[in-house]
Amino acid sequence: MTGFISWALALLIVMEVIRTYLVISRQVPANGFTPDNATLSPFMQRFARAHANCIEGLPIFGGLIGVSIMISKTEVTDPLAYTLLGARIVQSMIHLVSTNRLGVSLRFSAFAVQMAIGAYWSRMLLT
Template identity: 45%
Template sequence: MTLTATAIALLGLVAWPLLLVVLMVNQRGLLVLGGKMAVNAFKPDGSNTPGSFGQRLVRAHANCLENLPLQAALLLYAIATAQTALTDSLALALLGARLLQSLVHLISTAPVFVWLRFAAFFVQLAILAWWLLQFAGLLG
């Protein structure tokens, strides 16, 4: 069985936040095992994690999960209705934009990086809107 670009994107959109949570668990585990934080001291938003990377990691992971339902719903719809021809051409661009958004978030929150992150997010929204309009038959 050959995976379509749509299926690869769907799997990637699930695998990426899984990798981010593994990084988060690893970072927190090292802090706990190193005696730098108590196991029950972590705030859900990562704001009390030493350094700013921990907070950015938590936010990047949460952002992936916040957007996954929209992305997965349209990709699954395409697969379930045998319409992957509509999504295959942009599926990997969607995944790439998602990865770029997260990576930029992990690197910095300086203004230029926030603009890059927004651009990557906008690409994802545009792709999802395009697909939705196509599925609804509003575009040829």
């Protein structure tokens, strides 16, 4: 979970460094930003979406890991935790660098891995 949170934080820090540069260089006024970066470049819009994807997944995966700790079933979540984190990082990186058909397909594949892990964890924690 620390890796997942750290990844979301890293994306946020980099996005805010870029935004700070845009303000200091007078390319964008300090009040010229929207949460989705809609007024900025397509890259910055993808950056905002990659960060939002992390935040959207955090309660789901964090919740499942929290439940596994509370009911002493970390043997369910531990083996796939790094795979989940790797898939999240891959999804974010592809989101940042590619919008072509292959990139979108690969990004979805990384997302599907996360959903499969989450579904597996849910099933195993409920039984």
